[in-house]
Amino acid sequence: MRIAISTGGGDAPGLNAVIRAAVLSARNRGWDVLGSKRGYAGLLGDDDVVPLTGESVRGIMAHGGTILRTTNRGSPFAYPVRNADGSWSEVDRSDEIMENARNLGIDALISIGGDGSLAIAQRLVDKGMRIVGVPKTIDNDVSGTVMTFGFDTAVNTAIEAIDKLHTTAESHDRVMVLEVMGRDAGFIALYAGIAGTADVILVPEIPWAMEKVCEKIRARDAAGRRFSIVVVAEGVTMPSGDVGVMGESLPGQMKRVGGVADTIAREIQERTGKETRSLVLGHLQRGGSPTGYDRLLATRFGGAAVEAVAAKKWGHMVALQSPHIVTIPIVEVLKESKRVEPDHDVVRTARAVGISFGD
Amino acid sequence: MRIAISTGGGDAPGLNAVIRAAVLSARNRGWDVLGSKRGYAGLLGDDDVVPLTGESVRGIMAHGGTILRTTNRGSPFAYPVRNADGSWSEVDRSDEIMENARNLGIDALISIGGDGSLAIAQRLVDKGMRIVGVPKTIDNDVSGTVMTFGFDTAVNTAIEAIDKLHTTAESHDRVMVLEVMGRDAGFIALYAGIAGTADVILVPEIPWAMEKVCEKIRARDAAGRRFSIVVVAEGVTMPSGDVGVMGESLPGQMKRVGGVADTIAREIQERTGKETRSLVLGHLQRGGSPTGYDRLLATRFGGAAVEAVAAKKWGHMVALQSPHIVTIPIVEVLKESKRVEPDHDVVRTARAVGISFGD
Amino acid sequence: MRIAISTGGGDAPGLNAVIRAAVLSARNRGWDVLGSKRGYAGLLGDDDVVPLTGESVRGIMAHGGTILRTTNRGSPFAYPVRNADGSWSEVDRSDEIMENARNLGIDALISIGGDGSLAIAQRLVDKGMRIVGVPKTIDNDVSGTVMTFGFDTAVNTAIEAIDKLHTTAESHDRVMVLEVMGRDAGFIALYAGIAGTADVILVPEIPWAMEKVCEKIRARDAAGRRFSIVVVAEGVTMPSGDVGVMGESLPGQMKRVGGVADTIAREIQERTGKETRSLVLGHLQRGGSPTGYDRLLATRFGGAAVEAVAAKKWGHMVALQSPHIVTIPIVEVLKESKRVEPDHDVVRTARAVGISFGD
């Protein structure tokens, strides 16, 4: 038996722990393991395919990143190719992957990636390739699993940032706006905001208005709490009617340097008169040594992926349905993404302890 | 409406977050909140009962310990009283609690504690007191809930310790034996051992033999891995036949200073000839600022406890059944404790990545 | 004896530790201690003057920020006052401070602040006020002292950020540009860059050129190191002749949102063709719990400040001249600021281990 492993999309703390567990579990069964470098690039012959042994994965449990490298570019079904005139086209190179995999004697592939990677995996499965998926999203927005690895680390990184901003905000009577990851789902903002005792949390799933945010800040001020912490998911947008007092339409603003946090901070300062600063946490959330939770979950995913290969669960993804790891069909997972439910007990408790969602 | 809150048993990171969320949620509903200091001592008139407001819980989210203090001593049903001759008797003071609670106008009590505290709560409920429970155990051994707060922090503290021992073990070719909490359940040892890449994990739920542990260490040595990390739950005991080569019966040994880790370390050194050191992590696991996971879970428990009071769920305990917080009857919880299941996927994966359980 | 304490300028981890040590030391001598809120605002009657006791400073050692609050605005010698027509003027309110201090029975003031605060303190000393200074600068740019508190914490925060960016940079073959504090002095960039194994460090004290930076990145790429980490002090500017290939004059650029890091990142990406991202660490460097080093240094400063008051060292500042705390005249300190010396052994070693300074 010979399997291959690939990692695609943005990196997340715990990727190496998945790789390590999968390699050790597979070697333990007497299997060969290959690693495709930079997503499918290795299998496409554009990068290396390397043998993975116990030695290869020694000491990587606690390391962020992925020893297989990763990339955000290039579905094999629409692979960018530069034309003679310098322009770009997209070509379907999925057959190449399958042929190369056959030539390398690969019996099955463990594909670790997010929604995009899982969709590609499913299309390859449909063509006959034997793939087991491992969900990877720092935003925790893949459905079918209670949690994905990397999320807990990102949340703790965000909490640490809030803790730090807290003391300086309080010392200077300032409003601090912190932008965290979450293009479509506000889980990081929600969890870190509650745990960091933010005063306002803005997420894509709950419509909000700038004036409500300012009301909360003013109410705190009136009660002698002269600082406020606002945590914002990067993916928030404003209702179309809400034009900034600075004469700017906010949604369009959001794309520019400094991000949504900067825009919101300037609006707050303008409207409330309070000194307001913003910070974009950015890539810090993807990096670093995974927390215990993420190391364990990632290890369980890696071990379960090898078990799924042994059980020939092609087209399935490993998932946490507490307290067990299960496998579910990728097609089921792709039907919908996970989002913050506005009436979930987490949101309800956040409101109960006094957090405003700007609504 | 006036409620009281008490914390009993050993402290756990997140206790203050539960108190904070319960106080803020209750005050938000317009309720009065009192805190009984040092478990039931406050309600027994042996310590203070203090009003709890938003001001009382400001800034405590990230703090370990409990602002209400706690105690391991004294069920109100068998309260220690010193006699005139200096000896001790136990008396039932449960009626006093109920009378004092009535006199203080307390409509309901939120009792935060472990198995022992929950059993007491149930007995008071049986007598007519209105109580909602919040489970607290750093060992994660309360059934009915996927997780308890404090456990994640303890696991991360243990992982950090393993990470630190790792480098020194490797530099000196040593065996390191780390004893972590877990009197009856080996969850901390199991989770921290996997995440910290221990070589051997010993838990109360899986019978083990010293010779198997030494075999693993010798096998690593033979493979050029001249150091090993052994993680031991404090509650492990040895099969009766396994007498130490040093002429000592091990089970009896376990009670003495230095704990089980010291005994096991000396056996390993004697049997393998390898320099072996032990460390008891002890109270470090109870302390410190809670992780993001624990801050969030504790906040959810606190908020849900107030909702449970509003819903008159007397004799119920809040619990995590991912992804939701639910309430379950305390009598159900008390029927059995949670233990590591030897065939759980976590154990299976641990074995697959090469960890020995000494069996 | 009655003394007052004030904190001015940006906050720095360790401020509370100074206050705590000064209060406890002074109380221990039987002195009264007052705290002037928000710099001199308290003493000017625009904010509170509060009594400080052992109780006031309990538990604040590990807390970032300052319990006395602080402000960047308003020298008492040129205090902003709003005129009837809405415009602003500046008035000299230094006499008010002295009169209020007299009225409050204040015998001496401990002023904790940076260059600006020390200069103000000296002017008040010149008018007859009895002041002892405690240097505070997160940039470590006050002369006369080997180190200032807050700097070590800021450096560790920056290192953690670099560590995190490292794994994601390596996984994605990216260049990462991290902007850290240091308006005039590059100590944070230098120390954190070395400790975080940055590839390029840019500081205000060493002239650099964009092309040299790109050369280093290209050389690493050619050697198979397909990622690079660039650490930049916020105060760097480019030689006037070095116009960006994007048609922008860089020095002017530096002021805009996203800061110098963003500009440099875009230039690197344009010139090398490598995917490049930037991050501004910003206020995270001011916040958080002080490191052991900063807690100790700040405590020593606080204790020494009280000793200096007892010794009537008016117009002196406490300073670390390892291994001792000494006092030096503020006028000496104000003569010049501390800067990174380009031929210091730290810089020499950085070059020896392969770090480029872009020169």
Next chain:
Amino acid sequence: MRIAISTGGGDAPGLNAVIRAAVLSARNRGWDVLGSKRGYAGLLGDDDVVPLTGESVRGIMAHGGTILRTTNRGSPFAYPVRNADGSWSEVDRSDEIMENARNLGIDALISIGGDGSLAIAQRLVDKGMRIVGVPKTIDNDVSGTVMTFGFDTAVNTAIEAIDKLHTTAESHDRVMVLEVMGRDAGFIALYAGIAGTADVILVPEIPWAMEKVCEKIRARDAAGRRFSIVVVAEGVTMPSGDVGVMGESLPGQMKRVGGVADTIAREIQERTGKETRSLVLGHLQRGGSPTGYDRLLATRFGGAAVEAVAAKKWGHMVALQSPHIVTIPIVEVLKESKRVEPDHDVVRTARAVGISFGD
């Protein structure tokens, strides 16, 4: 030019950073570098001598331990050899080292170690070997240098432990006794105790009495502070007349399992009636990722050691005399060890903020 590097004695965070800086600096000069594994064992032919290149030291800056391994056993001048009858003798193998070094073409040796290693280095220098020393002691007890690497990390680890014990001590009204490293010098106990706001600090340099310790604890109790934290250096002993109330002579006690902390804890509990627990921090202090301070200092030491080799400073040790790294003759260093000076400003400030030294 070809140099060798060895690490001896207990490991300390920063060892790898020294090795890394020395290797990169030396390679940068075009030199060959060899590593002697396990102290002098490599050079004695009992272990490997390995080539060290840029690749060998990649990514080790942040890692605890030493890639060269280390050992506490065996001066080459009195090397343990097992006789035919199983007993041990000691033989002088120093000539072998010199001959092997010559055969390997080694021009100079960088020896990283503590007092013992430096003394051995000096004896080899006296025989004509060309050696530059780098001081290594986690206890900070080598004279001639303001600081040694590893100490700052150990202090921060101890502070973290105190912070954790604090919350649990306070919640349970307990006395906690924490034993930290420091066989002859109490720097770790002193620095960590102050920064962690301990109530009592016991160091070998300051004679103390158990009754004075108990007085402090009782005084706090009387003032409503019902918990206390006692930090003890492992090397403390009691004045000969002070026999424990439990009928035990304390000095002899100190050797047994559980260490001095356990003995002191039991005495405190016996004498004050307060529940008292002890914890031995042990090897946790040697492990883990070095702090920023240690990474920088170790890097400077490594770079300076190569400069010292280039300058032919045989028999010299690199040292920090802030703000510069200098070289000083090892014979000077060996004349006396560094100890806590009882009248140093650090001790004076500790007393001023209310810490008892048990005297």
